[in-house]
Amino acid sequence: MNTVLITGANRGLGLGMVKFLIENKKAGNIFATCRKTSEELKSLSEVHDNLHILNLDVTNTAQYNDIAEQVSKISGEQGLNLLINNAGITTKFTKLNLVKPEQLMENFTINTVAPILLTKTLVPLLKKAAETNSDKTMGVDKAVVINMSSILGSIAQNDQGGFYPYRCSKAALNAATKSMSIDLKKEQILVASMHPGWVKTDMGGKNAPLDVATSVRGIFDTIGKLREEDNGKFFQYDGSELPW
Template sequence: MQSVLITGANRGLGLGMVKYLLKQNKAEKIFATCRSPSEELQKLLQDNKNLHVIQLDVKNTDKFEEVALQISRVVGDNGLNLLINNAGVTTKYTKINLVKPEQLLENLAVNTIAPIILTKTLLPLLKKASEANSDKPVGIERAAVINMSSVLGSIAQNDQGGFYPYRCSKAALNAATKSMSIDLKKDQILVASMHPGWVKTDMGGNKAPLDVATSINGIFDTIYKLREEDSGKFLQYDGTELPW
C-alpha cells in the first residue's frame, strides 16, 4: 500500500493505527490528521520521514479541500489508497429524559457528516489510486474507505436503549457506508464499516476488555483481506460480519 490517511490520529485507536503501520512498514506514505498533535505523535513525526501530520478539526469541513491539496502534493498521480475515517466523539450513557440537542448535533457532525464530506472531497485522489492500481484486485492495495463505526450503531443488536447521540450518529454512518459502497462500485473503490471492539481508550474507558494493540492487529488483519464482495459490509475487528 502506497498511501493511507487516518483521521483522529493523535491518541487512542488512530494513534495505534499510525504506530502499527510504521512498525510493520505497511505504507509508504502515512497522513495523520488531528486537532492538536500529542507528544507521542510529534515524536513519531520526528523519527519517520514517511509520516505527514495535518492539523484538522473534522467539524471544520471548509478545510477539507486544503487537506486534499496537501495530500495531492505528496502522492501525485498515485492518488490515495486508503482513507480511514476514524475521528469520533461520544457522550456518556444518555437516557431519553437527559439527551440534549447539542449532544446529538456534535456527534452527528463528527461521526457522520465529517466522514461523508471528507470522502467526497478525497474522492478524486481515491479514484486516481484505483486507476493507477487497476492491475490489483479491489481492496486497500487499490483504493478503499474504512469508516470506523461501532456495534452501538447496530439497530438489530440494540437491546439496552440509551446512547442516543452516539447510536444515532453511528447508525447514520453505517447507512452512508452502504450508499458509498454502491456509488463507488463503478470506480472499483471498496467501502466498509468497521467496529473496533470495546477498547481501552479515552473513549472506551478502563473497563473495556480489549487493549489497543489487539484491536488494531485485528482491524488490519481484516481489512487486508477485504475484496470486492466485502464492499458495503459492517464488520467487527476480527472479521465477523455484524447486523445493521
C-alpha cells in the same frame, strides 16, 4: 499500500493505527490528521519521514480541500489507497429523559457529517489510486474507505436502549457506508464499516476488555482481506460480519 490517511490520529485507536503501520512497514506515506498534535505523534514524525501530520478539525469542512491538496502534493500519481474515517466523539450513556439537542447535533456532525464530506473531498485521490492499480483486485491494493463505526450503531443488536447521540450518529454512518459502497463501486473503491471492539482508550474507558494493539492488528488484518464481495458490509475488528 502506498498511501494511508487516518483522521483523529493523535491518541487512542488513531495513534495505534499510525504506530502499527510504521512498525510493520505497511504503508509508504501515512497522513495523520488531528486537531492538536500529541507529543507521541510529534516524536514519531521526527523519526519517520513518511509520517505527515496534517492539522484538521473535522468540524471545519472548509479545511477539507486544503487537506486534499497537501495529500496530493506528496502522493502524486499514487493517489490515496486507504482512508480511515476514525475521528469520533461519544457522550456517556444517555437516557431519553436526559438527552440534549446539542449532544445529538455534535455527535452527528463529527461522527456522520464529517466522514461523508471528507470522503467526498478525497474521492479524486481514491479514484487515482484505483486507476493507478487497475491490474489489482478490488481492495486495499486499489482504494478502500473504512468508516470506523460501533456495534452501538447496530439497530439489530440494540437490546439496552439509551446512547441516543452516539447510536444515532453511528447508525447514520452505517447508512452512509452502504450508499458510498454503491456510489463508488464503479470507481473500484471499496467501502466498509468497522467496529473496533470495546477498546481501552479515553473514549472506551479503562474497563474495556481490548487493548489498542490487539484491536488495531485485527483491523488491519481484516482490511487486508477485504474483496469485492465485502463491499458495503459491517465488520468487527476480527473480521466477523455484524448486522445493521
